[in-house]
Amino acid sequence: MRFIDVFAGCGGLSLGLLKAGGIGVVAIEKNPTAFETLRHNLIQGSKFRFEWPVWLPVAATSCEDFLATYPSEILDLAGTIDLMVGGPPCQGFSTAGHRDPDDPRNKMAEKYLELVRIIRPSYIVIENVSGFDSKFSERKRANAVENRYFKKSYADFICDSLQEMGYSVSRGKVNCSMFGVPQNRRRYLIICSLTQDGDLYRELVLGSGQFKMYKGLDPNRAITAGNALDDLKTVGNRLVENVDSGLRGFKELEYKSPRYKKGFIALMREGCKGAPNSMRLPNHKPQTISQFATFRQASEPGRSLSKASRERLGLKKHAITVLSKNELAPTVTTLPDDIVHYTEDRILTARETARLQSFPDWFEFTGKYTTGGKARKFDCPRYTQIGNAVPPLLSEAIGRMLLSKMASRLAIDTESVVDLIAMH
Structure with missing residues (x-):
């Protein structure tokens, strides 16, 4: 399953798909700091590596620049990509914000659709905040050119556009905790197919318990904050100097890996022999x-x-x-x-936050820990990378479900060829 990740962030979606057995081809992310975390771990990492095309620099780029700079190369990708994923920036849709129809970040989803029209992947997955399917509030706008945002939600607009391209569309809200994420995180998913694969969203939800069992988790119990973080408590444990932030005066836990053989912490510790990074403790007054x-x-x-x-x-x-x-x-x-x-x-800590997002301990975040003031509009420090990410466990469940669909279709196609040979 060859995939492209658009609006990739630090790589939560890509990580889950790679762990499911997918093959990363291209990741598009315009923020250099978030892209560096993605590159370090997954594009040119020690555990995973993308099959990155030689014509594309391994560097941060926007979807707009990608489309404008490499039109012929992108056209050559048509027919070679099984899956395109992406979570367009959600601030313009979030009910926690102003829900501004004019927010320029809303337009990024249209660039995503333009890329779909060219590449025509077999499957598409779009993840966003739950407010993605809510209509914008009615209000007059100066110099308004069109009012499609008022008539329908942005999710409706995207789904209608994909159906016009020939995709069957399934969609709905999920709580990431259903897939073992220790967090009450509700997200909106759109899962599309060029073939008639049925209701993929419903199939994903119905298979959540089986996925948790596959990951060694109890399908009938949610993963609590304590289940996720108990080995990272500092009270009664030794602290040492933090060195991965480049700043003096910060401490972190001297981590000793627990001998858990099962459960969420054991799952997070897979592939990590020593202490994880991003463990810096805050210097509270x-x-x-x-x-x-x-x-x-x-x-x-x-x-x-x-x-x-x-x-x-x-x-x-x-x-x-x-x-x-x-x-x-x-x-x-x-x-x-x-x-x-x-x-x-x-x-x-940033690592504790990453645990709540289901990032494994071997995954290393890069860049500054935090940013304040006006810089928040431009920087993407570690806490921001983590908070914006798609939980890898959710992504892995999606990847496994789609790989199963591809395998079934391949088996049917192979059986048809055998029947044809037998008839002749």
């Missing part, structure tokens, strides 16, 4: 630590701090949650101070 302790007293673990509690504490943040050890984590975002550890008065 004493008043911040005291504030986190107050949060713990004022909140119900696992539930976002109520509006009344936030106002009483003088908090301007829209949401902050103290983890519950025995429940799913809330949706991981790009802001590290949205979540507080379940037993320690601190935010999570």
